Amino acid sequence: xxxxxxxxSADRLFARKRLISFGLPALVLVYxxxxxxxxxxxxxxxxARMDNxxxxxxxxxxxxxxxxxxxxxxxxxxxxxxxxxxxxxxxTEPDWVTPDAAGTRVDLxxxxxxxxxxxxxxxxxxxxxxxxxxxxxxxxxxxxLPEEVPDWISASRTRLxxxxxxxxxxxxxxxxxxxxxxxxxxxxxxxxxxxYHGHGLSEILFGDRLDxxxxxxxxxxxxxxxxxxxxxxDVAWALFETILMAFLGTFGAAIVALPLAFLSAKNFAxxxxxxxxxxxxxxxxxxxxxxxWTIVLSRAFGPGPLTGSLAILLTDTGTFGKLFSxxxxxxxxxQIEGVSSTGAKPLQRYRFGVIPQITPVLISQLxxxxxxxxxxxxxxxAITGGGIGLLLTQAMITQKDWEEVSYYIVLVVLMxxxxxxxxxxxxxxxxxxx
Amino acid sequence: MTHADxxxxxxxxxxxxMARKRLYGGLVLAVFVALMASGFMLADERNAGGFWRxxxxxxxxxxxxxxxxxxxxxxxxxxxxxxxxALVETINIAAVSTLIGAALAMVLSLLSTRGLARWPRLxxxxxxxxxxxxxxxxxxxxxxxxxxxxxxxxxxxxxxAFHTAGALGKLFSxxxxxxxLKPVEGxxxxxxxxxxxxxxxxxxxxxPNYFSYALLRFExxxxxxxxxxxxxxxxxxxxxxxxxxxxxxxxxxxAAIFILLFATIVVFDQLSSHIRNAMIAKKxxx
Numbered sequence: 001x002x003x004x005x006x007x008x009s010a011d012r013l014f015a016r017k018r019l020i021s022f023g024l025p026a027l028v029l030v031y032x033x034x035x036x037x038x039x040x041x042x043x044x045x046x047x048a049r050m051d052n053x054x055x056x057x058x059x060x061x062x063x064x065x066x067x068x069x070x071x072x073x074x075x076x077x078x079x080x081x082x083x084x085x086x087x088x089x090x091x092t093e094p095d096w097v098t099p100d101a102a103g104t105r106v107d108l109x110x111x112x113x114x115x116x117x118x119x120x121x122x123x124x125x126x127x128x129x130x131x132x133x134x135x136x137x138x139x140x141x142x143x144x145l146p147e148e149v150p151d152w153i154s155a156s157r158t159r160l161x162x163x164x165x166x167x168x169x170x171x172x173x174x175x176x177x178x179x180x181x182x183x184x185x186x187x188x189x190x191x192x193x194x195x196y197h198g199h200g201l202s203e204i205l206f207g208d209r210l211d212x213x214x215x216x217x218x219x220x221x222x223x224x225x226x227x228x229x230x231x232x233x234d235v236a237w238a239l240f241e242t243i244l245m246a247f248l249g250t251f252g253a254a255i256v257a258l259p260l261a262f263l264s265a266k267n268f269a270x271x272x273x274x275x276x277x278x279x280x281x282x283x284x285x286x287x288x289x290x291x292x293w294t295i296v297l298s299r300a301f302g303p304g305p306l307t308g309s310l311a312i313l314l315t316d317t318g319t320f321g322k323l324f325s326x327x328x329x330x331x332x333x334x335q336i337e338g339v340s341s342t343g344a345k346p347l348q349r350y351r352f353g354v355i356p357q358i359t360p361v362l363i364s365q366l367x368x369x370x371x372x373x374x375x376x377x378x379x380x381x382a383i384t385g386g387g388i389g390l391l392l393t394q395a396m397i398t399q400k401d402w403e404e405v406s407y408y409i410v411l412v413v414l415m416x417x418x419x420x421x422x423x424x425x426x427x428x429x430x431x432x433x434x
Numbered sequence: 435m436t437h438a439d440x441x442x443x444x445x446x447x448x449x450x451x452m453a454r455k456r457l458y459g460g461l462v463l464a465v466f467v468a469l470m471a472s473g474f475m476l477a478d479e480r481n482a483g484g485f486w487r488x489x490x491x492x493x494x495x496x497x498x499x500x501x502x503x504x505x506x507x508x509x510x511x512x513x514x515x516x517x518x519x520a521l522v523e524t525i526n527i528a529a530v531s532t533l534i535g536a537a538l539a540m541v542l543s544l545l546s547t548r549g550l551a552r553w554p555r556l557x558x559x560x561x562x563x564x565x566x567x568x569x570x571x572x573x574x575x576x577x578x579x580x581x582x583x584x585x586x587x588x589x590x591x592x593x594x595a596f597h598t599a600g601a602l603g604k605l606f607s608x609x610x611x612x613x614x615l616k617p618v619e620g621x622x623x624x625x626x627x628x629x630x631x632x633x634x635x636x637x638x639x640x641x642p643n644y645f646s647y648a649l650l651r652f653e654x655x656x657x658x659x660x661x662x663x664x665x666x667x668x669x670x671x672x673x674x675x676x677x678x679x680x681x682x683x684x685x686x687x688x689a690a691i692f693i694l695l696f697a698t699i700v701v702f703d704q705l706s707s708h709i710r711n712a713m714i715a716k717k718x719x720x
Binding site: 031032035038039040047049052053056241244245248251252255283286288290291292296299301302303304305307375378379382383389392393399405412413417 | 466469470473474476477478480481482483484485488489491492494495496523526529530533565566568569570571572573574577578581582583584586587588591657660661664665671674678692695696699700703
C-alpha cells in the first residue's frame with residue numbers, strides 16, 4: 001500500500017516536472033512565434049537595404065579618393081571623399097593621377113588605366129575585358145559598349161558607370177568622375193595642408209624639422225589635435241562631457257538621495273506619513289524615467305550636458321532612494337546601541353553607528369551606476385544634444401561618414417570599458433580601505 | 435616591541451592615526467566637492483541655457499502639457515486606446531530581447547565559468563566578448579541597424595538583446611561560480627555530454643537566480659525600448675517623438691503617452707519586485 005502511495009506521489013511529481021519542462025518552452029515558443037509575425041520579420045528581408053549595409057561596411061574600413069573633371073570647364077579636382085577639406089591643391093596630386101590638358105591619366109593599379117577626355121568622356125582599359133571608350137554626344141552619353149553589358153556596368157542614355165574591383169568611373173553630362181578605394185581611415189592623423197602629412201612617426205620624432213617655425217613634436221601634436229576632418233579635440237571633449245554627465249548625475253543623485261533615504265527607511269523614519277510620501281516621490285522619480293525627464297528638462301535648460309546630468313540625477317535619485325533605504329532597513333541595531341551607550345548624540349549615532357555599516361553597499365551601488373550611467377549619458381546625449389551621443393547621431397544622419405561613426409563606436413566602447421574598470425578598481429579600493 | 439616601551443604613548447599614537455585618517459577622509463571629501471562644483475559649473479557653461487535661468491521654467495513644459503490636456507480631457511481615454519498598440523510593441527521588444535539575451539547569456543556564462551566551461555582555454559575570449567557586448571550602448575547598434583533594416587521594432591530588439599546578453603552573462607557567470615559541482619561530476623561519470631551536464635546538472639540549480647536577474651533586466655529593457663523608439667525604432671517612444679513634434683497646443687496626445695509609459699514602468703517595477711520578493715520568501719521557507 002505504502003508503495004502504491006509513493007508511486008502515485010512520484011507520478012504526480014513527474015507529471016508536474018514534465019509540464020514545467022515542456023510547457024514553459026512551449027509557451028516561450030508560442031510567444032516568439034507571435035512576435036515573429038507581430039514584428040513582421042518575414043517582410044524584413046524585403047525592407048532591408050543591403051546596399052546600405054555594403055556602403056556602411058566598405059566605408060567603415062576604407063575610403064575613396066574622387067578624381068572629378070568638370071565637363072564644361074575642363075577643371076580637374078582630386079579630393080579625398082570628395083570633401084573640400086580633403087582636396088589636393090593643384091600640382092600636389094598623388095602620383096597615380098597625372099593631370100594633362102590633353103587628357104588626365106589615372107592609374108588605378110593592376111593594369112587598370114583610365115584616361116579622361118577633356119571634352120567629357122573617358123577611355124578605360126579593363127584587363128580581361130577590353131577598352132571601354134565613352135564620350136559625350138550633345139546631351140547623351142555614347143560608348144563602344146554593346147547592348148548587353150555585364151552587371152558591373154550600368155548604362156543609360158544620360159549616364160554610364162563602370163564599377164570594377166579597382167575603382168569606379170562614371171560619366172554624366174556634367175562631370176566625369178572616378179573613385180579609387182584605399183583601405184584605412186583617410187587623413188586620420190594629418191590633413192593635406194599639414195606639413196606632416198605623409199611622414200612616418202620616426203621621421204617626425206627623430207627627423208629634420210618639417211616646419212621651420214615649430215618643433216616637430218609640438219607642430220605634429222597641434223596639427224593632429226586640430227585636424228579639421230576628424231576633429232580629435234572636439235571628440236575628446238565630447239567624451240569628457242559624457243563622462244561628466246554620468247559623474248554629476250550619479251553623485252548628485254547620491255547626495256540628494258541619502259538624506260531622503262533616512263526619511264523613508266522603516267527604522268529611521270520620524271513620521272509614517274513622511275515615510276510614505278518620500279517613498280512615493282522615489283517611485284515617481286523612477287517611474288517617469290530618464291526619457292521623459294530629458295524631454296521636460298531640455299525644454300527648460302536647452303540642449304547640453306547640464307540637461308543630461310540633471311535627467312540622470314532625477315531618475316537615479318529615485319533608484320538610489322529605494323536602494324539606500326533598503327540598505328538602511330537592514331542595518332544592525334547593535335552597533336547603534338553600542339554607540340549610543342557611550343552617550344552619543346543622534347547625529348553622532350548616525351555618523352558612527354549607521355554610516356559605516358551602509359558605506360560598502362552605498363559605494364558599490366554608486367560605482368555600479370556610474371558605469372551604467374556612462375552608457376545612459378551616451379543615449380541621453382543623443383536625445384538632448386551633448387557629448388559623444390550627439391556626435392554619433394550627427395555622423396549617422398549624414399549617412400556617409402561611416403568611418404567617423406565606426407571611430408565613435410570604438411571610442412564609446414572603450415570609454416565604457418575604461419569606466420567599468422575604473423569604477424571596479426575604485427570600488428575595491430574604497431571598500432577595503434573603509 | 436613598541437608596546438612594552440614605557441615611552442610609547444598608545445593614546446597619542448591612536449590620536450595621531452585618527453587625525454591622519456580624518457585628514458585623508460577630509461581631503462578626499464574636499465576633492466570630491468571641488469570636482470562636483472567645478473563639474474557643475476562646466477556643464478552649466480556648456481549648456482545652451484543656464485541652470486539659474488532655466489530653473490524657473492522647469493515646470494513650463496509640464497504646465498503646457500496639462501493646459502493642452504485639461505480642455506480635452508474627454509478625448510484622453512481615446513488617445514490612451516490609440517497608443518495602446520504602440521505600448522504593446524514596446525513591451526514586446528523588451529520581452530523578446532530579454533528572452534533572447536538571457537538565452538545567449540546562459541550559454542556565454544556557462545562557457546566562461548571556471549570548472550564548467552566546455553573549452554577552458556577559451557574562457558578569456560568569452561569573457562572579453564561579454565565585456566564588449568555589455569559596453570556597447572543600445573543606441574549605437576539600434577542606429578546602425580535602423581540605417582540598414584529601416585525603422586521598426588527589429589533593430590531595437592537586436593540592439594537590446596545584444597547588450598542584455600553581455601550584462602546578464604556577467605551576472606549569470608557569478609551565479610554559476612556558486613553552483614554545486616557534484617551533480618555535474620555525477621552526470622559526467624555516467625557519460626553525459628557537456629550540454630546534458632549543463633542542462634541537467636547546473637541549470638536547475640541556478641535557474642531561480644537567473645530568473646530573478648532576467649526579471650530585473652526586463653524592467654530595465656522596457657525603459658531602453660521606450661528610449662530607442664525615440665530615436666527611430668518603433669513603439670511608444672516613436673509615437674512620443676511624433677506627438678512632441680506637433681508642438682504647443684497639441685500636447686494632449688503626448689500627455690496620453692506619458693501616462694501610458696509611466697503606468698507601464700510603475701506596474702512592471704512593482705510586479706517584478708513582488709515576484710522576486712515572493713521567490714526569496716519561498717526559498718527561505720524551505
